[in-house]
Amino acid sequence: MTKRVLVLNGPNLNLLGTREPGTYGAETLKDIEALCHVAAEELGLSLDFRQSNYEGELVTWIQDARKTADGILINPAAYSHTSVAIHDALRAVNLPVAEVHLTNIHQREAFRHHSYVSSVAFGVICGFGTLGYRLALMALADKLK
Numbered sequence: 841m842t843k844r845v846l847v848l849n850g851p852n853l854n855l856l857g858t859r860e861p862g863t864y865g866a867e868t869l870k871d872i873e874a875l876c877h878v879a880a881e882e883l884g885l886s887l888d889f890r891q892s893n894y895e896g897e898l899v900t901w902i903q904d905a906r907k908t909a910d911g912i913l914i915n916p917a918a919y920s921h922t923s924v925a926i927h928d929a930l931r932a933v934n935l936p937v938a939e940v941h942l943t944n945i946h947q948r949e950a951f952r953h954h955s956y957v958s959s960v961a962f963g964v965i966c967g968f969g970t971l972g973y974r975l976a977l978m979a980l981a982d983k984l985k
């Protein structure tokens with residue numbers, strides 16, 4: 841049975857590749873989606889890849905995942921540092937969660953050092969750029985086998 845992973849991307853990630861390439865790299869979210877589909881094919885996973893700037897939409901997608909997905913990869917972006925709602929939704933659905941950040945949030949501004957998602961994720965990857973998405977999918981494939 842092919843395991844299905846919901847890949848969620850938070851606010852402003854739709855702007856990747858357009859500004860701040862020195863911080864977030866030159867790749868776009870479309871580039872990340874493409875690399876995720878290549879990795880998923882290699883790992884025998886199916887993917888649902890989404891991005892939203894709206895916290896409530898991300899919460900609803902997480903809730904729906906209880907019935908439609910086997911695991912979640914999430915880059916919550918700025919909501920990492922603010923959203924108890926996303927934390928609670930991830931806890932409620934009780935699916936394996938891998939958290940990804942393109943940058944090393946621990947080397948950045950203090951307000952980025954804490955993530956409300958990390959305590960409900962089985963693993964957290966940060967600082968490896970877009971490779972972090974591939975690494976997280978590898979970890980999810982292993983967790984779901």
Ligand SMILES: O=C(O)[C@]1(O)C=C(c2cccc(Sc3ccccc3)c2)[C@@H](O)[C@H](O)C1
Nearest residue numbers: 851852853855859860917918941942943952
């Ligand atoms: O490193 C990440 O992936 C992170 O999750 C991603 C973030 C992020 C995501 C998208 C955009 C921006 S800021 C930005 C705005 C315009 C163009 C490029 C970047 C930050 C930060 O909010 C987080 O603190 C860290």
